[in-house]
Amino acid sequence: MYGNLIDALPAVLSLGNLAAVVIGVIAGICVGALPGLSATMAISVLIPFTFGMDPLVALGMMAGIYNGAMYGGSIPAVLLRIPGTPAAVATSFDGYPMAQQGRGGYALQVAVVSSAIGGIVSALVLMLLAPPLAKVTLLFGPTEIFWVAVFGMSAIVFLLGGDVLKGLISAAFGVFVSLVGADTITGAERYTFGHLELLDGINIVVLLVGLYALPPAIGLLEEVRDFDTQNTGRLNTISIWKAMPGMLKYWKTWVRSSVIGVFVGILPGAGGSMAAFLSYNEARRASKNPEEWGKGEPEGVAASETSNNADTAAALIPALTLGIPGTAVAAVMLGGLLIHGLQPGPMLFRDNPGIVFGFMWQFLFAAVLLIFLGGALATNSFAQVLRLPRPLLGAIIIALVFIGVYSINGRMFDVYLMLGFGLIGYFMDKLKFPLPPVVLGLILGGFAEQNLRLALRIGGGDWSILAASPTAKILIAMILLVVLAPLFSRWLRARKTHRANA
């Protein structure tokens, strides 16, 4: 197996194949940075064109786009508080406050270095540990995946913000949105009002763009007389190579977030956004000064960006070995493989080692390239965008999201839906309802529901199936630990102060 890895290397290093990765990374950063365009969309647009290409060229571009977009999403998240991709939502928590404090350049540098590290770890895991990790994936049946979703939901607690009631209403709204569409078990239509367009549920990008990109874009339009953009336009950066040694102190976060990203990657159905939320939460819990988080803590950017890139190649482990994609992007990539006659499964590694292992190398190169291409692009080109007059910037963003949302399925229905969400987002913003719980509610709500119902069907309606397997028991223990630990420590503290007072 490792011999195959070496054998695959020369083909990957050929000029055409290497150029494909470089082009992919640049395209990916741009696509990720533009709100409304996502890696999933870029790769699905690319797939028909790859029909006549050499497989490694096509796959190299896809690997580049995937890695590039996961970092690119952080650029508008940091500079404008508009996450470019769903996975960059958690990056905006601390990235945007940093930009407001004039440390936006440093935030982007932390983001690009962390993204590259996450991507490198993920690629190495894919290269070296794919078969054993596929066995781990098989341990997760519907019961276990249900508990993973519940574990993710327990992360909502910290996203609720100051006003718990408003946070819960936001989360409930997200879960409600996840109910729209054909019931995954029986196919019964829920809240579709006879629209075929709603049968497959609401695409996360439509919701994300509506809630996150439209209200701030409208806000930019309102700043008509504000042409003084000198201050925000400057990112105050030093060269990325000089900045890197100072980042070494984040190594614990890098390790932790890489592990979380890889783990979420190999689970079927979970995605980069869940990885980013979870690892942001874990990094904050481990931090010595959790009260600084959300106010411009670089470690928050590092946590989120490391894990959303660590999710990339890892998501291909179940995709290549079992045919079950770990993320929406991996699902589209499977299509890219299929179009070249590459059927996922154990035979793929035996029959086409040159392509499969070459693809893995390309993931590694794409991650390394991020530092060079992303570092230069982020600090130089994209920051210039902020020098544009604000109303112009707002208008550009609105035009982009219209194009992006239309091109998901090529229909206006999604654009109208996005405008509806934009209206909701505008009022949520004004009324101070937090947005992240909506996103998490939408992602995890459907996930939890489907798997709970599958598990109960398997168990013949007996709820005890939920705690039957050892994996499920471990997950339940972890959830209890996460939920009860803060309560316990608060109780301890209260007792201490009580004693001190007495």
Place this chain on the structure above:
Amino acid sequence: MRLKTIAIAAAFLISGGMASTALADYPEKRIDMIVGFAAGGGTDVMARTIAPYLEKYLGNDVSVVVKNMPGASGQIGVTAVAEADPDGYTLGTYNLPGAMARTLDRHADYNADSFTYLANIVNDPNVIVTPKNSDIDSMDKLVEAAKARAGAVTVAMSSLGGDDHFFLQKLSDVTDADYTVVPFSGSAPARSALMGGHVTMGIINVSEVVAFRDELNVLGIASEKRSPMAEDIPTFKEQGFDLVNGALRGFVAPAGLPDDVESKLLAAFQKTYDDPDFQKAMQRSGNPTELALGEQFKALNAEQLELAKRIWETHPWK
């Protein structure tokens, strides 16, 4: 008078000329091939594989362009084909039994009479699989386990109202036992749940099992004859169970296609099917081929609709 004669003659000439050009010249512009699924799916790969062969055999340097209209498990695309002009410039992919089952379990803006049936190309028979380490490694053991307690056997499959579901209903009738359906929304997740031992058995298609032969027990295949993709899997008929079922993928046009256009298209599909390069390309993408052309395809569709109706009436799934 002379003027009138000339005018009439001219009109005849023009109309006659037009009729004969239509006859001779189809296709004279781009043909759209509507695929009801996203790029990269099994149906999409089939459409993209066949497009260059249709271009070749229809002649006139025509281009056949694949247009993806994903959504509602193919229904949006099929509806668009049914509502297009029947001029031969809009074709579409067609999946059975799904396309007909949706006319029963959902509101659909089309029915069996909305189409000109061109060619069914893929016939992917169902197979029964169990985990490698399972005790149930033969049909007899499966039937025994299913009869021991109603619903004791859990069955992973991709969705309700699809070919795998209809197959299970047939199995249930033939073996006189009740099974518990676990629909995973997709064959790959169902197969993985099976490999992880989370369910008793699974119903998938033979194309989905070929790459996983070492990881699964395959109890049988629901075809008349053994599949060339997996010669060693015995048919259910050989084992004494009258079970034939599968997923079908083909091509349709809107109803009311002019006869000459229809016969040109049918000829092009026949020639494509007979092309060894096309067969090789289909094999490479893991698609078991079996041609049903024109009237034959129409009969196949009617048969599938009958089956769906029977199951919908006796065991409605929603």
